Amino acid sequence: MTDRKGELAANLAKVENRIAAACAAAGRDRAEVTLIVVTKTYPASDVRILSELGVRHVAENRDQDAAPKAAACSDLPLTWHFVGQLQTNKVRSVVGYADLVQSVDRSKLVTALSKEAVRQEREVGCLIQVALDAGESRRGERGGVAPGGVEELADLVAKAPGLRLDGLMTVAPLTGEYAGRQQAAFERLMDLSTDLRRAHPAANMVSAGMSADLEEAVAAGATHVRVGTAVLGVRPRLG
Numbered sequence: 001m002t003d004r005k006g007e008l009a010a011n012l013a014k015v016e017n018r019i020a021a022a023c024a025a026a027g028r029d030r031a032e033v034t035l036i037v038v039t040k041t042y043p044a045s046d047v048r049i050l051s052e053l054g055v056r057h058v059a060e061n062r063d064q065d066a067a068p069k070a071a072a073c074s075d076l077p078l079t080w081h082f083v084g085q086l087q088t089n090k091v092r093s094v095v096g097y098a099d100l101v102q103s104v105d106r107s108k109l110v111t112a113l114s115k116e117a118v119r120q121e122r123e124v125g126c127l128i129q130v131a132l133d134a135g136e137s138r139r140g141e142r143g144g145v146a147p148g149g150v151e152e153l154a155d156l157v158a159k160a161p162g163l164r165l166d167g168l169m170t171v172a173p174l175t176g177e178y179a180g181r182q183q184a185a186f187e188r189l190m191d192l193s194t195d196l197r198r199a200h201p202a203a204n205m206v207s208a209g210m211s212a213d214l215e216e217a218v219a220a221g222a223t224h225v226r227v228g229t230a231v232l233g234v235r236p237r238l239g
């Protein structure tokens with residue numbers, strides 16, 4: 001085993017223990033929570049090691065980094081999630097490798113993703129990114145639609161050819177009423193998910209929680225946690 005493989009295996013084991021403990025504390029089955037490893041800023045060689053160690057879901061937030069990495073790893077049995085703010089001029093590239101886009105937050109993006117998914121004959125899973133620090137009309141600083149805009153956007157995704165509405169995603173806000181209150185934020189996301197599933201029962205993914213707050217996300221009911229630093233280490237540059 002290379003040093004890097006040993007390091008990643010040890011980190012993965014720690015994260016696995018945290019998820020298992022959080023599930024046990026919440027009375028949830030471990031199988032209800034899927035780990036997505038956020039590999040942004042780390043090389044394709046790390047993605048390959050993670051795959052060897054049994055990771056099946058990876059996430060990236062910048063197309064410039066993600067596109068070559070996904071190409072270098074196209075032989076691996078991985079599901080690729082795109083979790084960053086997405087400009088429409090990057091949609092063609094992203095649809096080429098992303099199985100899911102977790103950062104859907106405006107109608108223009110839905111239109112662009114749909115058009116490109118149809119053109120490439122791909123089906124793209126979509127999560128609506130919710131900005132819990134946004135006012136009812138505007139978008140959040142780090143992307144995401146305000147809670148009041150979720151229903152309209154979800155209906156749009158559900159009707160769009162080539163797209164599949166899979167659920168909701170959020171990043172715990174740094175400002176506003178939920179600052180420092182991750183669990184309350186994630187519980188709000190769960191309430192929005194309950195509302196969403198009335199109209200769209202299959203859209204049951206709830207993506208919440210990162211290295212620092214995965215326990216709060218699991219306690220609130222998240223189905224997917226997105227963990228970068230705790231598996232790969234502190235990122236060499238801002239990702």
Ligand SMILES: *Cc1c(COP(=O)(O)O)cnc(C)c1O
Binds near residue numbers: 171
């Ligand atoms: C980077 C990132 C993560 C992972 O964050 P860590 O704190 O490194 O675990 C999760 N979600 C999104 C949207 C990210 O950009």
